[in-house]
Amino acid sequence: MGRWKPDARGRLTLGALELFAERGYEQTTAAEIAERAGVTERTFFRHFPDKREVLFMGAKHLQDRVVAAITAAPASMPPIDVVGVAMESAAELLEEDRDYARQRWAVIAATPSLRERELLKMASLSAACAEALRARGVAELPAGLAAETGVTIFKLSFERWVSDEPSGTFTECIRDALAQLKGMTAGA
Amino acid sequence: MGRWKPDARGRLTLGALELFAERGYEQTTAAEIAERAGVTERTFFRHFPDKREVLFMGAKHLQDRVVAAITAAPASMPPIDVVGVAMESAAELLEEDRDYARQRWAVIAATPSLRERELLKMASLSAACAEALRARGVAELPAGLAAETGVTIFKLSFERWVSDEPSGTFTECIRDALAQLKGMTAGA
DNA sequence: ACACCTATGTCAGTGACCGACATCACTAGA
DNA sequence: TCTAGTGATGTCGGTCACTGACATAGGTGT
Numbered sequence: 001m002g003r004w005k006p007d008a009r010g011r012l013t014l015g016a017l018e019l020f021a022e023r024g025y026e027q028t029t030a031a032e033i034a035e036r037a038g039v040t041e042r043t044f045f046r047h048f049p050d051k052r053e054v055l056f057m058g059a060k061h062l063q064d065r066v067v068a069a070i071t072a073a074p075a076s077m078p079p080i081d082v083v084g085v086a087m088e089s090a091a092e093l094l095e096e097d098r099d100y101a102r103q104r105w106a107v108i109a110a111t112p113s114l115r116e117r118e119l120l121k122m123a124s125l126s127a128a129c130a131e132a133l134r135a136r137g138v139a140e141l142p143a144g145l146a147a148e149t150g151v152t153i154f155k156l157s158f159e160r161w162v163s164d165e166p167s168g169t170f171t172e173c174i175r176d177a178l179a180q181l182k183g184m185t186a187g188a
Numbered sequence: 189m190g191r192w193k194p195d196a197r198g199r200l201t202l203g204a205l206e207l208f209a210e211r212g213y214e215q216t217t218a219a220e221i222a223e224r225a226g227v228t229e230r231t232f233f234r235h236f237p238d239k240r241e242v243l244f245m246g247a248k249h250l251q252d253r254v255v256a257a258i259t260a261a262p263a264s265m266p267p268i269d270v271v272g273v274a275m276e277s278a279a280e281l282l283e284e285d286r287d288y289a290r291q292r293w294a295v296i297a298a299t300p301s302l303r304e305r306e307l308l309k310m311a312s313l314s315a316a317c318a319e320a321l322r323a324r325g326v327a328e329l330p331a332g333l334a335a336e337t338g339v340t341i342f343k344l345s346f347e348r349w350v351s352d353e354p355s356g357t358f359t360e361c362i363r364d365a366l367a368q369l370k371g372m373t374a375g376a
Numbered sequence: 377a378c379a380c381c382t383a384t385g386t387c388a389g390t391g392a393c394c395g396a397c398a399t400c401a402c403t404a405g406a
Numbered sequence: 407t408c409t410a411g412t413g414a415t416g417t418c419g420g421t422c423a424c425t426g427a428c429a430t431a432g433g434t435g436t
Contacts, residue, residue, distance in 0.1 A: 196414085
């Protein structure tokens, strides 16, 4: 065995979520997270650019998956439905561990500073979606519109899915929301 | 004349934008902003809960206006169009000073940390819209959908409006975007 | 054996932000 | 007119997020 216990990053990620859930994000210092993981504060900041990011390292993975789904969708499919299926593909990822998603969400929802970061990640996801749509030949404005709309549906469906009243699977929530939206914008 | 020069808050707000535009947000310390306004750093933080907020004090005003517009809209109007006219009303406010809006936007767009805050304000706007729609009797999910969609249209239209290629008035951009969206979601 | 690489520790610093207390022009009431 | 507030500010000391520079030592390849 090496000089240090392996997977310091994993221990930091796990320990951080535990501590945040126990006493809250603001009541937890980076030094305490590091201590629980058996490293120093400086090492924490070498693994994560800032304290919030310890909860968001999975975001890139999700985004890559969504972009891949957009790229892989049939060329004939209209942009709105492309983002729809892409969001369903993202939903599959989170559905693998609903309890984890819920606990993480509870922490984020309770902390404005973390909600900000979450929104930034969603904005990044939206920008990536728009880019992927443009690569399929969709024009600027419709690409932005469809991307933002897709992310909106993802966000609202996620909240319904992790809420207390059961609303079916994440995927069902997404299909529901998209159908509702189409209904709303159909008139006039 | 009183013990101190009046309108310290105004001087702080103005000075902050100037300094951010000159040397960038992160290269400007709160103490420097305070100094330019002729007060101490502590006073800066008594007027603004944090350094970012000095650029966002107008957000509440905008939100109130949007909510009022939603409340005042004819009862027969469908939710999507209600948020449409509400966003147009918000646009009027910003159209009063396009140069100011552009400069502020340039600073925000260049600074991730400020973009986060902007996103939080937009999320708050969206939540307020959803609430106002529910007060009109719109159900939970459609209210959230319409609110988020309205804010999306606002954001994208704002970016087109302040961009270099002229795209008409802010209001025109909004009408354009809403029409496009309706077209996109109409199919199937 | 040697040199290099890599993850970590150590240390000193900056800047955002907060609590507690002092100050003093201004103001309402005795 | 005196007097007890009140409110916006200054002062001081502290915590914590985050950073740069340098030291250390196991692992790896030659």
